[in-house]
Amino acid sequence: MVYFIKQTAVHLFPGYFALVMATGALSTGTFLLGMMFISKILLFINVIAYLSLWFFTLVRLFFFFPNILADLTSHTLGPGFFTLVAGTCVFGSQLIIVSNNYSVSIYLWALAIFLWVIIMYTFFAAVTVRKNKPTMSEGINGAWLIAAVATQSISILGTLISSKVDAGQGVILFFSLCMYFLGCMLYLNIITLIFYRFTFLRLKYSALTPPYWINMGAVAITTLAGSTLILHSKSLSILAEITPFLKGFTLFFWVTGTWWIPLLFILMIWRHLYHRYPLSYDPQFWGMAFPLAMYSTSTYQLSQALETPFLVIIPKIMVYIAMAAWISVFIGLMRHLYANFSKS
Template identity: 70%
Template sequence: MINLLKQTVYNLFSGYFSVVMATGALSIALHLLGIHTIAKGLLYVNITIYLLLWMLTILRLVYYFPRVMKDITSHSNGPGFFTLIAGTCVFGSQLIIIAENYQLASYLWGLGIFLWLIIMYVFFTAVTIRENKPALSEGINGAWLIAAVATQSISILGTLLADRIQNGQQILLFITLCMFLLGCMLYLNIITLIFYRFTFLELKHAALTPPYWINMGAVAITTLAGSTLLLHADNWPFLIELTPFIKGFTLFFWITGTWWIPLLFTLMIWRHLYHRYPLKYDPQFWGMAFPLAMYTTSTFQLSKALQLPFLLIIPRIMVFVAILAWLAIFSGMLHHLYHSFMKYRVEHK
């Protein structure tokens, strides 16, 4: 068992906190739609997953630090570390919305900012100064957009916390507004490279991995960040002045995310049905579950922020798609873990 734990820690997927992101986003969506019992159940599931992943991550940092540094400075594996930030802040938002636990959420926001400062600058410094860089077709994928997701998750959690802050509320909202705009900048820069890679470079079906769904997920959480700022604009007069700009920018990102959905479903059909690429569990599939749940949540909040109740029909349908995706991937994960354990037992009898 000790050897199995060591093997698991050594090979831990850098983006596994996407499980926390997907579970938290789905829980919040269900709560907003009035399905409170399941939403609360997913909160307890997320607490367990979050603590377990941090335990494995700390063990990896202690015993395999060189491996961690190799991964975080890699063009392909490094972006996965941004899920630590996004998972932490989505979990914090879940605690506020589902359990109204502002104190623990404030600690998670501080942890999220600390992780953001380290991971953001270690990764982008490393990929900038390294001598041997991969070609664009090999070096970039949808996971790079988790940098924007992580930034927007900090904005959302900070804005939610502003309701309980008396001294320094304007400073807090200034920070969350800046993070919102910074996340927009990161998305626009990175998606330009990804779109170029999609349309002008050869894209084999095997390379169309699930993280490309973050193309949509990043704009979905950007929509949620903008909507959250709009819904809390009364806390700061400057936000009221910026309301027309934020409304337009937020709607721009929502329609961009909506545009991506049919294309991504079509490309998945092209990959798995036309080319018959095996549909088996991969931890990267959580990069598909999160965007579907986040799009549901963000559309619900956008309808409130822009006072467009007719948009509510979309989250009421999309929530079932998000639930099915989460259940399928979670079942696949449990099946994978069980068979990995049984295989290990057979090999070490």
């Protein structure tokens, strides 16, 4: 058992909290669509997943700190640490929406902000000042957009918490609004580089990893953040004043996310069917399950924010695709854990 814990901790994929993100987003989406039983099961699974991942992360932090530092300052692995922030906030939002638990979520929000500051400035400072930098084709990938996802997740949880805070509600909402716009800025900057790599640099099918689905997932959570702010706009005067702008800007990001979905499916077919790239479990596949679940959830909330009930048909269909993706990856995870535990 000790060997299993150490081996899991030392080789822990930095982006593994995408498991919590995917499970939380799917649980929230199924709850909003009335699938209460499925939502509660996913909440139970996510509690175990969140605590387990933090256990292995802390073991790695205390016993294998050089490994963490090397990963955090890496162009390719560093962005994965933003899943700690996003996973914490998505889990907090899940607790509020599915179980009406605000007390724990407030502490999770504070933890997420602390992690955001540490990871955001450590990573971007490190990749900026390092002497030997990779080429764009080697260094940039879809995981970089998790920086935007993490920022938007803080905005969402902050907005949800604000409704239950007696003092400082305006400050929390204003902070959440600022984080929303900061997340938009990060997405627009990073997606420009990714789109350039897609269209002008050679892209090998082996390099088309699942985190590229974050191209869509980042705008899906941006849509959710904007929709959540719109639904709480009456609580802050400045928010009410810019609501028309927020509606247009949020719809812009939703349309962008919708545009990405067919292209990403085509590229996945090109990778796995045309080139026959093997499908085997990889923790990066949670980076595909999360966007599909988040798109379902965000589209439902967008329909509420824009008062367009006809849009609900989309999440009613997409949620089953998201569930199929989540179940497939989860089965792969169980097999992977069983195989590793048997070896130990």
